[in-house]
Amino acid sequence: MARRTTDIKITEPGRDQGKLFKITEMSAFDTEEWAEKTINAVLRNVDRKDLLLLLPVVYTYIQDLSENKTVEQVIEEKGEGKATISQATEYLSIYFSSLVFQLPFDALKQIMEPLLNCCSIYLSPGQTELTEPVSNNFSQYIEEPSTIFALKREAFKLHTDFFIKGSRPHLAQLISTINQTIENQKSDTPQTSPKP
Numbered sequence: 001m002a003r004r005t006t007d008i009k010i011t012e013p014g015r016d017q018g019k020l021f022k023i024t025e026m027s028a029f030d031t032e033e034w035a036e037k038t039i040n041a042v043l044r045n046v047d048r049k050d051l052l053l054l055l056p057v058v059y060t061y062i063q064d065l066s067e068n069k070t071v072e073q074v075i076e077e078k079g080e081g082k083a084t085i086s087q088a089t090e091y092l093s094i095y096f097s098s099l100v101f102q103l104p105f106d107a108l109k110q111i112m113e114p115l116l117n118c119c120s121i122y123l124s125p126g127q128t129e130l131t132e133p134v135s136n137n138f139s140q141y142i143e144e145p146s147t148i149f150a151l152k153r154e155a156f157k158l159h160t161d162f163f164i165k166g167s168r169p170h171l172a173q174l175i176s177t178i179n180q181t182i183e184n185q186k187s188d189t190p191q192t193s194p195k196p
Contacts, residue, residue, distance in 0.1 A: 003027070007128075008154050015143035020122040022131050023155045026114065031159055034114055038160075041107040042099050050099065097156060115155035116148070 003025040010016045026034060043051065100111060120131040121141045134141045134151075142148055 004158065006154060006158055008150060010144075010147055010150065012144070012146055012150075014146065016147040019141075019147070020128075021134070021151055022120050022122065023118050023151065023158055024120070025158055026118060030114070034111070034159060038100065038111050041103055041111060042096075045103050045107065046099055096160065097153075100156075112152050112156075115152045115159065118155045118158075119151045 005022055005024045007020060007022055009020045010018065025031065101108065103111070117133070117135050119135075120133045122128060123130045123132055132141075142151075
């Protein structure tokens with residue numbers, strides 16, 4: 001089976017507008033190594049509350065590596081609808097990526113650099129065959145910082161879905177904790193009175 005890919009077209013106004021990029025999944029070995037580094041960095045840098053929440057998720061990921069369950073099997077086992085699973089997965093993805101982006105710069109850089117190496121650019125507009133890795137000439141192919149972020153974000157999503165899928169048994173607890181944290185932050189925010 002071929003490695004998964006996703007295309008991203010830059011629509012934001014700027015020098016990269018209209019460029020079409022292709023993100024290709026790393027090999028299984030590279031993805032596993034990248035995931036281990038990412039999980040290790042996150043677990044070393046989160047507070048106790050997040051650690052207690054993440055450990056069951058990580059354990060499930062390790063346990064599910066040998067089972068290779070499909071999304072459909074997980075849905076059938078849990079008796080949950082696809083919409084519920086999809087929404088919960090989106091919550092976990094946002095939560096996990098927020099933890100990653102809070103890492104110290106050196107750890108974050110070590111995690112994000114391989115993601116940009118998964119990106120290539122389509123060389124001719126309108127065709128989807130001839131591509132070149134952006135790492136061959138970063139400054140020629142990427143001219144806007146927002147493009148770098150967009151490519152890393154999409155590559156991150158492509159490479160974390162296996163982790164997210166294995167985490168579904170813990171999603172209800174995770175969503176509850178995230179919602180409680182949001183509510184606590186809202187109640188901790190001092191009320192401002194309107195100016196007379």
